[in-house]
Structure formats: C-alpha cells, structure tokens
Amino acid sequence: xxxxxxxxxxxxxxxxxxxxxxxxxxxxxxxxxxxxxxxxxxxxxxxxxxxxxxxxxxxxxxxxxxxxxxxxxxxxxxxxxxxxxxxxxxxxxxxxxxxxxxxxxxxxxxxxxxxxxxxxxxxxxxxxxxxxxxxxxxxxxxxxxxxxxxxxxxxxxxxxxxxxxxxxxxxxxxxxxxxxxxxxxxxxxxxxxxxxxxxxxxxxxxxxxxxxxxxxxxxxxxxxxxxxxxxxxxxxxxxxxxxxxxxxxxxxxxxxxxxxxxxx
Amino acid sequence: xxxxxxxxxxxxxxxxxxxxxxxxxxxxxxxxxxxxxxxxxxxxxxxxxxxxxxxxxxxxxxxxxxxxxxxxxxxxxxxxxxxxxxxxxxxxxxxxxxxxxxxxxxxxxxxxxxxxxxxxxxxxxxxxxxxxxxxxxxxxxxxxxxxxxxxxxxxxxxxxxxxxxxxxxxxxxxxxxxxxxxxxxxxxxxxxxxxxxxxxxxxxxxxxxxxxxxxxxxxxxxxxxxxxxxxxxxxxxxxxxxxxxxxxxxxxxxxxxxxxxx
Numbered sequence: 001x002x003x004x005x006x007x008x009x010x011x012x013x014x015x016x017x018x019x020x021x022x023x024x025x026x027x028x029x030x031x032x033x034x035x036x037x038x039x040x041x042x043x044x045x046x047x048x049x050x051x052x053x054x055x056x057x058x059x060x061x062x063x064x065x066x067x068x069x070x071x072x073x074x075x076x077x078x079x080x081x082x083x084x085x086x087x088x089x090x091x092x093x094x095x096x097x098x099x100x101x102x103x104x105x106x107x108x109x110x111x112x113x114x115x116x117x118x119x120x121x122x123x124x125x126x127x128x129x130x131x132x133x134x135x136x137x138x139x140x141x142x143x144x145x146x147x148x149x150x151x152x153x154x155x156x157x158x159x160x161x162x163x164x165x166x167x168x169x170x171x172x173x174x175x176x177x178x179x180x181x182x183x184x185x186x187x188x189x190x191x192x193x194x195x196x197x198x199x200x201x202x203x204x205x206x207x208x209x210x211x212x213x214x215x216x217x218x219x220x221x222x223x224x225x226x227x228x229x230x231x232x233x234x235x236x237x238x239x240x241x242x243x244x245x246x247x248x249x250x251x252x253x254x255x256x257x258x259x260x261x262x263x264x
Numbered sequence: 265x266x267x268x269x270x271x272x273x274x275x276x277x278x279x280x281x282x283x284x285x286x287x288x289x290x291x292x293x294x295x296x297x298x299x300x301x302x303x304x305x306x307x308x309x310x311x312x313x314x315x316x317x318x319x320x321x322x323x324x325x326x327x328x329x330x331x332x333x334x335x336x337x338x339x340x341x342x343x344x345x346x347x348x349x350x351x352x353x354x355x356x357x358x359x360x361x362x363x364x365x366x367x368x369x370x371x372x373x374x375x376x377x378x379x380x381x382x383x384x385x386x387x388x389x390x391x392x393x394x395x396x397x398x399x400x401x402x403x404x405x406x407x408x409x410x411x412x413x414x415x416x417x418x419x420x421x422x423x424x425x426x427x428x429x430x431x432x433x434x435x436x437x438x439x440x441x442x443x444x445x446x447x448x449x450x451x452x453x454x455x456x457x458x459x460x461x462x463x464x465x466x467x468x469x470x471x472x473x474x475x476x477x478x479x480x481x482x483x484x485x486x487x488x489x490x491x492x493x494x495x496x497x498x499x500x501x502x503x504x505x506x507x508x509x510x511x512x513x514x515x516x517x518x519x520x521x522x523x524x525x526x
Contacts, residue, residue, distance in 0.1 A: 214450070258479050
C-alpha cells in the first residue's frame with residue numbers, strides 16, 4: 001500500500017547540507033504493521049515526514065525518490081491541494097510528544113473536530129459530536145469529560161489516546177506512529193501500544209511504528225527495518241533479527257536493551 | 265549504620281480550584297514511607313507516573329518540606345540542615361539534563377562553580393578548580409575540550425554525562441538519579457548505565473536510582489523498593505521482584521517490559 005523507493009532527503013543547517021535520509025526503500029502492505037528502528041538522528045522521523053510531505057521548504061528538501069500510496073503513483077509529484085486531501089483522511093500521523101501535538105488553548109472537542117473542517121464529509125455538528133464520542137470510546141476514554149477538557153487537564157496517557165482517536169477518526173489506510181510512547185512510563189506505554197495495535201488489526205490499518213527501542217518494535221511488529229545515519233542497514237522479521245542479526249549496528253541495538261541479570 | 269534512613273515520611277499537595285484558588289482537596293503524594301540506604305549501596309525506587317517516587321527524591325534533597333516523618337543521616341537528624349549542607353551531602357540528577365544545566369554558562373564555569381562550593385573557603389592549595397573539573401569530565405567519559413563549550417552543543421547523552429560530572433563536583437556521599445535515562449535512546453541509556461556502574465565502583469558512591477522500569481532497576485540496584493500511590497508495596501532483591509513478584513503492581517511492572525526472545 002505504501003512503497004517508498006530510493007528516498008533521499010537533505011536538511012539545510014547553518015549553510016551546510018546534511019544528508020538526513022539516503023536512498024531509503026521501504027514498504028508497508030495493506031493492514032500490515034512495520035517497525036522502523038534507529039537512534040536519534042538516524043533519519044527515521046524524516047522518512048515519515050517526507051512521506052507526508054511535511055518537510056518545510058526552508059528546512060530541507062526531498063532530493064530524490066518516490067512514494068507510492070494507494071492508487072497514487074508518486075505522492076511527491078501530486079499538487080499540494082491533493083496532498084491535503086490525503087493527510088488526516090487516508091494517511092495520519094501520531095507524534096512523540098502528545099503535549100506539543102495538541103493545541104493548549106483549544107478544548108479537545110474543537111481540535112478533534114478540526115479534522116472534519118479539512119474533510120467535510122460529516123457536516124452536521126450533531127453527527128460530528130457522535131463520531132468524536134465513538135472515536136474516544138474506541139480508545140477507552142470517557143467522552144463526557146474528555147471532550148470539554150483542555151490538554152493540560154489530561155495525563156500523558158490520556159493525551160496520547162486522544163491523538164490516536166483523532167488519527168483514526170477518518171479511518172485512514174495508513175498510520176505513521178513516530179515514537180508514540182517515549183514520554184510515558186512502562187505501564188502506560190504497554191496500555192497505549194496494546195490499544196494501538198489491537199485497533200490497527202481490527203481496522204486493518206497499515207502502520208509504520210517508529211522507535212529507538214528494538215525490543216519494543218520487535219514485540220509489536222512482524223517486519224522490522226533498522227536505520228543508521230540516514231540509510232537502512234538491515235531488514236528482517238523480528239525473529240530473524242533476534243536470532244541472527246547480520247549488521248553489527250543491529251547487534252549493538254539489541255545488546256543495549258536491558259535484560260534481567262539472571263535472565264534465562 | 266545506614267547512611268540515610270527515612271522514617272514514616274508523608275507529604276500531601278493541595279489541589280486548588282475555583283475563582284479564588286481555594287484549596288478544594290489534597291493529593292497524598294507520599295504516605296508513611298520508611299526505608300534506608302546503606303553506604304555504597306544502590307537502591308532503586310520503582311513505580312509508574314504519579315507513584316510518589318520523585319516527591320521522595322525531592323524530600324530527601326530538601327527541595328520539598330515533609331508534612332510528617334524524619335530523615336536521618338548516619339543516625340543524626342537532617343531536619344536542621346541548610347542548603348549548603350544538603351548540597352555537600354546529596355546531589356541530584358534529573359530526567360532532562362538540558363533543564364538542569366545553565367544554558368548561558370560554559371561547561372567549565374558550571375563545573376568549577378560546583379568544585380568551589382564543594383571545597384568551601386579553604387580549598388586544597390595544590391589543586392585548581394580547573395584541573396579538578398577536567399578530572400571530573402574525564403571520569404564522566406568526556407574530554408577536556410568540553411570545558412569551553414555550552415550545553416546546547418552536546419547530545420542528550422553527553423549532557424547527561426555533564427550533569428553527572430556537575431553533581432559529583434561537590435563530592436556528595438549520596439547521589440540521587442531521578443529517571444536519568446528517560447530522555448535518552450536505548451543505546452545511550454546502556455552507556456549511561458555503564459557509567460553509573462563504573463562510578464559506583466571507583467568512588468564508592470551511594471546511589472538512589474529512580475525509574476519506572478523494573479528491568480533497568482535490576483541491572484543497577486542491590487535492592488528495590490516498589491511504590492504505588494505513595495506507598496511501598498514491595499521491597500527486596502531485584503531478581504526476586506522480577507522473578508517472583510509478590511504484589512500485583514510489581515507483576516504489572518515486570519510484564520509491561522517486552523521480553524527479549526532467546
């Protein structure tokens with residue numbers, strides 16, 4: 001469903017050009033969950049931003065490559081107006097920090113409903129309200145309280161649930177989740193990821209799960225790509241990577257995951 | 265004798281609301297918590313968000329005043345300590361190293377400031393704060409070049425190393441690390457954990473390690489204390505807590521960390 005071919009992205013930093021992504025190819029099938037692992041600065045977030053065409057022209061540019069999605073030959077070549085129709089409706093994104101992704105001065109109702117301003121297929125306010133309530137109930141939140149709350153009144157886990165509900169409002173075909181639980185503790189992390197991946201299976205959404213934690217990615221996704229310094233160094237199933245990682249970098253990432261002192 | 269002993273510590277925070285910010289309720293952040301830390305020991309305080317683990321750290325460091333309870337240092341009450349006394353005995357490292365370093369001072373200036381504070385008025389005549397600062401940086405795995413640079417010029421892991429060097433500048437017997445890994449990549453986390461182990465061995469440091477990850481705690485700690493809603497629910501050896509958790513909350517913490525297939 002999503003096929004990225006030979007994607008290269010440059011950033012401009014203080015007069016210098018940084019090759020953030022170099023010749024990356026990656027695909028996500030219909031309803032499949034794929035993991036993308038790498039350290040900070042490896043370019044993993046840039047791959048997602050480039051696929052959404054969210055790289056600001058003053059910060060960087062997509063140098064080459066193609067992003068095929070759904071019936072579209074190449075998302076990088078279509079007009080921005082067409083891209084806007086896809087964003088939020090067919091491809092949605094969940095970001096790392098649920099606090100900065102939400103507008104602090106708007107109630108949750110207002111910011112969730114914004115999706116429908118851009119995609120006016122459910123016009124009646126009553127109908128919008130019903131859909132918001134339904135979306136919040138799928139992420140196990142009490143819509144009566146949450147809809148009228150401001151972001152600061154919610155916990156980190158609740159905010160991330162709101163973002164998942166918002167991303168799934170239009171039943172997108174593809175979800176890009178960039179470190180969705182890094183700011184949360186292990187208990188909330190498990191809750192959120194269990195929920196995200198059960199919804200993903202239920203709705204048969206394609207999902208690209210981006211994280212720095214290889215153990216976490218391997219636990220939730222079947223196919224995993226490992227990124228280092230802008231390029232993909234290894235791709236394989238989670239089991240293959242754990243059993244016989246070929247690239248030394250993958251082995252280093254695996255060794256970094258803390259284990260029990262007397263693990264069997 | 266224990267280095268630090270905490271007896272029946274409690275702290276609640278007022279919830280304010282309404283137009284005039286009246287007190288409308290209270291959160292019991294820490295409820296009748298008692299534990300001790302022996303010299304040279306690493307004790308991990310483990311629990312999810314809001315369990316009270318950071319409040320306990322702040323109570324020990326004197327950043328928050330307890331409602332009830334006693335803090336003893338080598339058997340003597342710490343309640344009369346002033347800020348400088350606390351700073352020389354206890355230093356703290358936080359989750360976000362960027363927020364705990366001064367963005368406008370070079371790394372060297374911040375370290376020298378700490379070294380001078382640790383020495384007091386009569387510092388050792390044969391040593392300069394600068395050489396001591398360089399020694400601290402090297403101990404934390406950085407080179408002497410870092411002295412002239414500013415915090416923004418470093419990566420997250422390097423900044424945490426600077427924060428560790430800064431904390432050790434005062435030669436505190438007790439170091440409190442409050443979620444020191446949360447803002448870092450897994451690979452960098454492993455490096456910082458290794459650094460803590462090295463420092464513990466070379467300086468005979470006593471460490472209070474605060475984390476939400478019981479598996480991380482088990483790689484560092486001699487003992488773990490598990491907290492839920494401001495109370496201690498389990499206390500013991502890390503391996504026991506991982507393999508035979510007695511309390512359901514401890515079990516939930518263990519199961520939340522994805523296992524590594526062998």
